[in-house]
Amino acid sequence: xxxxxxxxxxxxxxxxxxxxxxxxxxxxxxxxxxxxxxxxxxxxxxxxxxxxxxxxxxxxxxxxxxxxxxxxxxxxxxxxxxxxxxxxxxxxxxxxxxxxxxxxxxxxxxxxxxxxxxxxxxxxxxxxxxxxxxxxxxxxxxxxxxxxxxxxxxxxxxxxxxxxxxxxxxxxxxxxxxxxxxxxxxxxxxxxxxxxxxxxxxxxxxxxxxxxxxxxxxxxxxxxxxxxxxxxxxxxxxxxxxxxxxxxxxxxxxxxxxxxxxxxxxxxxxxxxxxxxxxxxxxxxxxxxxxxxxxxxxxxxxxxxxxxxxxxxxxxxxxxxxxxxxxxxxxxxxxxxxxxxxxxxxxxxxxxxxxxxxxxxxxxxxxxxxxxxxxxxxxxxxxxxxxxxxxxxxxxxxxxxxxxxxxxxxxxxxxxxxxxxxxxxxxxxxxxxxxxxxxxxxxxxxxxxxxxxxxxxxxxxxxxxxxxxxxxxxxxxxxxxxxxxxxxxxxxxxxxxxxxxxxxxxxxxxxxxxxxxxxxxxxx
Amino acid sequence: xxxxxxxxxxxxxxxxxxxxxxxxxxxxxxxxxxxxxxxxxxxxxxxxxxxxxxxxxxxxxxxxxxxxxxxxxxxxxxxxxxxxxxxxxxxxxxxxxxxxxxxxxxxxxxxxxxxxxxxxxxxxxxxxxxxxxxxxxxxxxxxxxxxxxxxxxxxxxxxxxxxxxxxxxxxxxxxxxxxxxxxxxxxxxxxxxxxxxxxxxxxxxxxxxxxxxxxxxxxxxxxxxxxx
Numbered sequence: 128x129x130x131x132x133x134x135x136x137x138x139x140x141x142x143x144x145x146x147x148x149x150x151x152x153x154x155x156x157x158x159x160x161x162x163x164x165x166x167x168x169x170x171x172x173x174x175x176x177x178x179x180x181x182x183x184x185x186x187x188x189x190x191x192x193x194x195x196x197x198x199x200x201x202x203x204x205x206x207x208x209x210x211x212x213x214x215x216x217x218x219x220x221x222x223x224x225x226x227x228x229x230x231x232x233x234x235x236x237x238x239x240x241x242x243x244x245x246x247x248x249x250x251x252x253x254x255x256x257x258x259x260x261x262x263x264x265x266x267x268x269x270x271x272x273x274x275x276x277x278x279x280x281x282x283x284x285x286x287x288x289x290x291x292x293x294x295x296x297x298x299x300x301x302x303x304x305x306x307x308x309x310x311x312x313x314x315x316x317x318x319x320x321x322x323x324x325x326x327x328x329x330x331x332x333x334x335x336x337x338x339x340x341x342x343x344x345x346x347x348x349x350x351x352x353x354x355x356x357x358x359x360x361x362x363x364x365x366x367x368x369x370x371x372x373x374x375x376x377x378x379x380x381x382x383x384x385x386x387x388x389x390x391x392x393x394x395x396x397x398x399x400x401x402x403x404x405x406x407x408x409x410x411x412x413x414x415x416x417x418x419x420x421x422x423x424x425x426x427x428x429x430x431x432x433x434x435x436x437x438x439x440x441x442x443x444x445x446x447x448x449x450x451x452x453x454x455x456x457x458x459x460x461x462x463x464x465x466x467x468x469x470x471x472x473x474x475x476x477x478x479x480x481x482x483x484x485x486x487x488x489x490x491x492x493x494x495x496x497x498x499x500x501x502x503x504x505x506x507x508x509x510x511x512x513x514x515x516x517x518x519x520x521x522x523x524x525x526x527x528x529x530x531x532x533x534x535x536x537x538x539x540x541x542x543x544x545x546x547x548x549x550x551x552x553x554x555x556x557x558x559x560x561x562x563x564x565x566x567x568x569x570x571x572x573x574x575x576x577x578x579x580x581x582x583x584x585x586x587x588x589x590x591x592x593x594x595x596x597x598x599x600x601x602x603x604x605x606x607x608x609x610x611x612x613x614x615x616x617x618x619x620x621x622x623x624x625x626x627x628x629x630x631x632x633x634x635x636x637x638x639x640x641x642x643x644x645x646x647x648x649x650x651x
Numbered sequence: 652x653x654x655x656x657x658x659x660x661x662x663x664x665x666x667x668x669x670x671x672x673x674x675x676x677x678x679x680x681x682x683x684x685x686x687x688x689x690x691x692x693x694x695x696x697x698x699x700x701x702x703x704x705x706x707x708x709x710x711x712x713x714x715x716x717x718x719x720x721x722x723x724x725x726x727x728x729x730x731x732x733x734x735x736x737x738x739x740x741x742x743x744x745x746x747x748x749x750x751x752x753x754x755x756x757x758x759x760x761x762x763x764x765x766x767x768x769x770x771x772x773x774x775x776x777x778x779x780x781x782x783x784x785x786x787x788x789x790x791x792x793x794x795x796x797x798x799x800x801x802x803x804x805x806x807x808x809x810x811x812x813x814x815x816x817x818x819x820x821x822x823x824x825x826x827x828x829x830x831x832x833x834x835x836x837x838x839x840x841x842x843x844x845x846x847x848x849x850x851x852x853x854x855x856x857x858x859x860x861x862x863x864x865x866x867x868x869x870x871x872x873x874x875x876x877x878x879x
Contacts (some may be wrong), residue, residue, distance in 0.1 A: 287729075287731040290694075290697070290699050290719070291732065293720065294697060294698070295797075301749045305745075309735065
């Protein structure tokens, strides 16, 4: 009897679990199982407290500021509003290392503010390193993202309900209670969990702005254990603690991240009834001014790199650009192909095998990867392959793989729902026509998948292109990406060159994110 | 009496100019093709759209300078009439007091209104636990408790099945008879209101093309595509 071949999605799921499990076994066993969790207890406690504190503060500030900004933008119309909204939508791809550059350029010892103060004859000894720098960078990256998501949520409140509010004579307080608050209550728990997770796992920002070993997140501590102390056992224990915290948050995220369904509204959008309230107008103008003063200079500091682009374009930059592009392309291919296979397996489990639990496993697997520290995964995989390849070669192999796995949750979210819709719409027709294999994929799936696939590919490339994560482990003369080059120039205080490289990274990431947005909003 | 005289609205892709008179206490059915301007007409009366020119009055009161909340108008939409986080009673109470702070007599009025639309015993239910017909009844109850003499219904029953639709039209007819309100209702299926409506207006391309008794309007040549 011939056994049926396993579904490619099952093989992919098994391979991911084997990679994660294998890398941890390799890490834990390399030092004969030492040290124990007990022996790193005080150090672990310090790192954990710092990680949790900075992530909590960053989340509170980002959510508070982002929500206020979203409400102000929902209520106000002004020239350039559309451009502001487009910029908010792409902030999720601003690389952490570029945010570091912006914070140092504006708030650093020789930054814009210090220079401005010295012109006025004032000086300040305040340091940007430690909590101030980390919080500014996290709020700069996350609050626009929060604002964009909340604004999207607010915009799906049906126009009929705003007309009703207008007809019933709601006050601004009643409008907030009955129209805005239900949206915020649905959006904020999931959003706060996501921001917390991103800040808790923050690497580039904490490494560059932490200001010393006393200020390390778990992610940075794992990196230091691997790169500086070569203490693989400690790295493994730290990674397990990080996984436990992140898994808890990820599972909560999976339950809480719901959004009210988009509602069909009538032909003309309704005006908000609270727009003409004077006190609210003053509050909104205040919020918009604070946002411009906070976000504007940071963005401008990166854009100012345009003056040095010509000077910085040398062979090093060209090679680093090509390397980043190649790694990003390969990572995007990994993310999208894995998402395609897992999505197909989930669809099959849900619609054909009638196994919702199995389908849910495929759905949640990409999100679980958010909990796995990339450094621990990379180090474990490197230990497994180190007999066969040199470190630099390993970097070329592992960077696309790890970046691809990091982008998998986003790619899956874009691709899998469309696969499900394709099956629902055309599955039975395909069966009656006898379509299977490649012909089924090319005729039934691909026409519906090509745009979300392209969107996921571009977004995965954008995320990978600016990533300064595990390249910190392998980076050097033989392997240099643009973010690594930026980190080197920042370390050497060559801020002008760093800002030019930062601008290149930002421009590329924005172009790719814009392309992704266009693809995901385009009609089939 | 509702009087609409040459009220003109202009958008880049659509123009409308309405003239219509509806007697006090009448039920007027607004029919016509999709995209012809039926909803826009109701939005203009409710105050969501402001005409460039023309006159609009109800019982001698000029409505044009008034914001929506000050007009003697209550409106029921096709969808999204209820706030999902509020119960049926709270949703209906909004018509009386948006603050939801009601005294005893006001609370009784809300319970009465819910009873009048056949929802006794369902006061504590939230919209998600109600059928489409029940949700629209809550919206009608809210219009009733608001004590506004002009009620606008924008295809309120188009998502219901025919039997339920017929039932709801009888509820509207009873409302009109017992509460002395004037009702304008847009509808895709004029046959269903022909027996209860006092007046029918055919709206197409942003104009009231014909107005009169239902039998009169439905016998005209354009009535073949009146529900397109």
